Amino acid sequence: MNFSYSEKTIELQQKLTAFMDEFVYPNEKIFDEQLNAQENRWAQNPPIMEELKAKAREKGLWNLFLPDSELGAGLTNIEYAPLCEIMGRSLIGPEVFNCNAPDTGNMEVLVRYGTQAQKKQWLEPLLDGEIRSCFAMTEPDVASSDATNIESSIISDGDAYIVNGRKWWTSGAGDPRCKVAIFMGKNDPNAAQYEQQSMILVPLDTPGVKIERMLSVFGYDHAPHGHAEITFDNVRVPAENMLWGEGKGFAIAQGRLGPGRIHHCMRLIGAAERALEEMCIRVQQRTAFGKSIAEQGVIREWIAESRIDIEQARLLTLKAAYMMDTVGNKEARAEIAMIKVTAPNMALRVIDRAIQAFGGAGVSGDYTLAAQWANSRTLRLADGPDEVHRNQIARLELKKYAAHGKGN
Numbered sequence: 001m002n003f004s005y006s007e008k009t010i011e012l013q014q015k016l017t018a019f020m021d022e023f024v025y026p027n028e029k030i031f032d033e034q035l036n037a038q039e040n041r042w043a044q045n046p047p048i049m050e051e052l053k054a055k056a057r058e059k060g061l062w063n064l065f066l067p068d069s070e071l072g073a074g075l076t077n078i079e080y081a082p083l084c085e086i087m088g089r090s091l092i093g094p095e096v097f098n099c100n101a102p103d104t105g106n107m108e109v110l111v112r113y114g115t116q117a118q119k120k121q122w123l124e125p126l127l128d129g130e131i132r133s134c135f136a137m138t139e140p141d142v143a144s145s146d147a148t149n150i151e152s153s154i155i156s157d158g159d160a161y162i163v164n165g166r167k168w169w170t171s172g173a174g175d176p177r178c179k180v181a182i183f184m185g186k187n188d189p190n191a192a193q194y195e196q197q198s199m200i201l202v203p204l205d206t207p208g209v210k211i212e213r214m215l216s217v218f219g220y221d222h223a224p225h226g227h228a229e230i231t232f233d234n235v236r237v238p239a240e241n242m243l244w245g246e247g248k249g250f251a252i253a254q255g256r257l258g259p260g261r262i263h264h265c266m267r268l269i270g271a272a273e274r275a276l277e278e279m280c281i282r283v284q285q286r287t288a289f290g291k292s293i294a295e296q297g298v299i300r301e302w303i304a305e306s307r308i309d310i311e312q313a314r315l316l317t318l319k320a321a322y323m324m325d326t327v328g329n330k331e332a333r334a335e336i337a338m339i340k341v342t343a344p345n346m347a348l349r350v351i352d353r354a355i356q357a358f359g360g361a362g363v364s365g366d367y368t369l370a371a372q373w374a375n376s377r378t379l380r381l382a383d384g385p386d387e388v389h390r391n392q393i394a395r396l397e398l399k400k401y402a403a404h405g406k407g408n
């Protein structure tokens with residue numbers, strides 16, 4: 001395995017780091033202030049975001065996630081990993097470069113499975129950062145970590161499909177720029193288990209689509225992006241909105257979640273790296289009981305453990321990325337599952353230590369630590385709970401020794 005960075009990556013790393021320092025970190029507070037100044041936090045994306053996006057695009061720091069070289073930067077996963085890490089250092093970072101979830105996953109679905117007409121209508125404005133999209137899979141009424149449980153329906157009716165169901169945790173749907181959902185539902189409950197599901201594009205302005213409420217995450221509303229509970233009541237969409245074909249929903253979900261999962265992990269490494277950096281600075285600036293906080297043995301242990309944690313997680317991320325690039329997402333599924341468990345738990349440990357070292361300031365809104373902790377915690381659930389990934393890892397591990405089983 002060769003984890004050395006390509007020339008292209010090194011150049012982009014330098015450009016991205018300079019951009020983050022000059023434009024992103026100094027504007028995090030301005031983003032919050034502009035959002036808070038709006039009477040309705042969901043009314044529009046703070047103008048600073050559009051300004052930053054225009055600057056990033058001008059500098060060629062745009063759509064870096066997309067391996068397709070005609071539409072995106074044409075980077076492999078291993079080339080993208082260190083760049084995505086840099087963006088993840090700020091919660092507003094990924095959108096500045098049009099590299100934020102769930103749009104990245106949705107764009108990849110459209111690139112891979114979309115028809116020319118679907119690409120023209122939805123992919124192009126997404127790649128331009130003009131509209132946003134959401135992914136509606138999870139349902140409040142069933143255990144959605146098992147996607148075969150999904151109960152929503154997509155029923156063929158002449159030249160259209162009729163979509164019904166209730167979804168929640170549909171991230172990004174609160175944004176007024178969010179125009180389309182990739183909706184997952186059953187089109188044939190009698191088909192083979194993994195062929196009952198389909199995915200269809202549902203424009204959010206179609207009659208019958210209703211945002212019931214926005215959910216909060218530990219009290220954060222994540223406006224203007226947010227997480228919605230949405231009802232779909234006899235929503236009629238043209239038949240040509242079907243993605244790939246009837247019964248392909250599960251296959252698309254699997255393809256979509258591979259890169260999406262590892263991107264979350266890369267961002268989490270960036271979040272942890274920034275927390276460690278801030279902790280190291282803070283503890284050298286403050287004195288308690290006659291000596292610098294940095295001189296306390298326990299603080300030094302937290303710093304050392306955090307460095308070890310980050311390095312381990314980064315290496316596993318790079319290994320997973322390397323395998324995705326060389327043997328494919330399917331063969332890399334154990335590594336993807338391993339890093340999806342490791343990265344959020346690692347980030348939580350590192351950020352929690354930084355919060356403690358910051359004292360009361362750590363849980364306040366004055367620093368990004370509290371919001372980054374809350375975000376990291378959601379990633380032990382989103383894109384599959386830890387337990388489901390561990391289960392898969394154990395299954396693959398046991399399979400290696402299946403010949404030794406008693407077969408009962």
Ligand SMILES: Cc1cc2nc3c(=O)[nH]c(=O)nc-3n(C[C@H](O)[C@H](O)[C@H](O)COP(=O)(O)OP(=O)(O)OC[C@H]3O[C@@H](n4cnc5c(N)ncnc54)[C@H](O)[C@@H]3O)c2cc1C
Nearest residue numbers: 135136137138143144145169170171378382383384385387
């Ligand atoms: C902030 C946030 C954003 C999200 N964004 C989206 C989005 O954009 N689109 C979308 O469709 N969904 C989204 N989700 C939903 C997320 O993917 C689901 O919450 C997740 O898949 C779990 O499904 P569930 O909530 O129905 O939990 P359930 O399926 O009810 O599971 C509950 C718990 O049961 C346990 N469990 C389940 N299976 C096993 C097992 N095999 N072994 C051991 N224990 C098990 C786990 O501890 C699990 O956490 C988001 C969630 C959050 C919190």
